[in-house]
Amino acid sequence: MAIETWGIGKTDYSDEVSVGQFLLGIGIKATDTTVSILYHASDRGAYSPLPFEHAPVMPGCVAHAVDPTTGLSYPLTWPAGYSLRLISYWWYYSEPVIGSWHVSFYGLTGTMDRFFFGEWGSKTKAQWYEHDVQSFDTRFFDPNGQYPFSLDIQVRNVGDRPLSCEVDVIGILRAVSTKPLPNVKTCKCKFCGFEKEVAWETQKMVCDRCGMTNLYYVMRKPVASEKGPLEAKD
């Protein structure tokens, strides 16, 4: 039986075009990587080897989100040449909270580098999920990634009892026009605060100082070419 021949010898991209139309606004390029911004607080959180799992937040106290790949707390700063788009939010909180997010571009205005972008709160326990195609993007303000920027996400317990919560924010980090990030990262021990420079792929660190085991997320590093912007380095 003869095999039926399709096309005229060229690749058929029709499926990819359709996908691009369906996911308008969330195109993932070779220069992109996802970023998780997390804070979980619960009765057992303090014993977890995961750096974003913590004990409940006491009344009046503020908790800063954590980078699960390093254990470092926000605010964190990215160098010039990168952009960050926040696309997904998931919140649960057991007590009244005020959450806020803070973005700074260093050098953009020359006079005041701190931008305060949002604050929200709830008098009652609540959960909230939002999946946006484009809720916030540093390129709204700096389309070419000319300025370093920092981001912070905070949760303040404004209730009378210890706060349990889950805060998950997902972003897309894009190398707009820059050299690759270094192949190392600084990881922080959740239990004693000891910091150590390790390979980017490090998933487990037994602390040199306190001996406790920390587990970190391994997420793909943004790929950028030294030849020019938006070209993958294969």
Ligand SMILES: [Zn+2]
């Ligand atoms: Zn330690």
